[in-house]
Amino acid sequence: MLDDAVATQDTVTQLVAAIRRVIRDAPGGEKTATAWCTVHDYTDPGKPRIAWNDEQARAALVDALVTDALNLLGRLPERQLDEKAADAVGLPALVAGQDVEVADDSDGRDGRWRIARGTAHDRMVSTVAPQARHIHKNRTRHQDGFRAHGAFEPETGLLTEVELTAGSGKENHEAAVAEVLLADESEDLTVLGDTAYGTGDLREALETAGRTKALGRPDPTGARTAQFKKLCHHCPLQEQCTRSKTGRTFQVHSHYDRLKAARRQAADPNWKAEYRRWRPPVERAMAWLTARGNREAPYRGVLKNNTWLHNRAAALNLRRLINLGLTHTDHTWPLAPTTT
Structure with a gap:
């Protein structure tokens, strides 16, 4: 994991930077912005001046910035764009698509917007370095880059x-998954239909004890999870199955078969x-x-x-x-x- 060479930008900074780029690089951008972009002075290198600790003020600013971006893109003169201008015109739509959604009480047709809850998958972290991404190496370590x-x-x-x-x-x-595998040499679980079971003797024991768990609905990546948790308490097989104090959590994802085969290889x-x-x-x-x-x-x-x-x-x-x-x-x- 390598850090990128630029600072990560928040939603407001990305929207302002994307609009500035259209003004700078798209034919007719400056003239169109002068007429239709009114919420901020886009020649000012800083952020818009608002009360940043006021949630309503932040929401109103995001709504106004998205409106400015839509007005700008919708009123640019129609002409053939070179690669630089085309990239500039596509940037505001990309930023709005990943960071903004319609307001809670909006039906999507009245042009009211707010910052999206959660983080979009494959989110662009900076308009200056659009290929840099937010990376998770594990649950606790994350950074922005390549x-x-x-x-x-x-x-x-x-x-x-x-x-x-x-x-x-x-x-x-x-x-590679080998380092993780050496730390988890317990018997694997098997998925039949929508239920997770243990394999071999562990599976038979879990079924006998009633310790089976239905898999949850797929998440945005397609992964499904079975959370045994309390079912693991006082289970005679807990030491064979998991080291977690809160009980085993088992996930089935697109690499499940490869990971299972790798666990078997790592036992050799x-x-x-x-x-x-x-x-x-x-x-x-x-x-x-x-x-x-x-x-x-x-x-x-x-x-x-x-x-x-x-x-x-x-x-x-x-x-x-x-x-x-x-x-x-x-x-x-x-x-x-x-x-x-």
């Missing part, structure tokens, strides 16, 4: 492949031995990649930062090769093992 993926050859200590992607999206969830003693042998050098390589202030991606956007990541990986590999004995002889570069 994901760096790497493949490493542990015997030589060389990075064989790297790639930088946006922080979220379905193409960015190929994370040979697999554990290989994992414990090779994990330290791999972790060391990832530490090299982000050392000396390189936890933050230095540029805006995926393309430039991906180029930077490849250059950094190449430099680290060159340093590693020199440490392995790379020398220049005539017109060749032989790799002679060092004596130290």
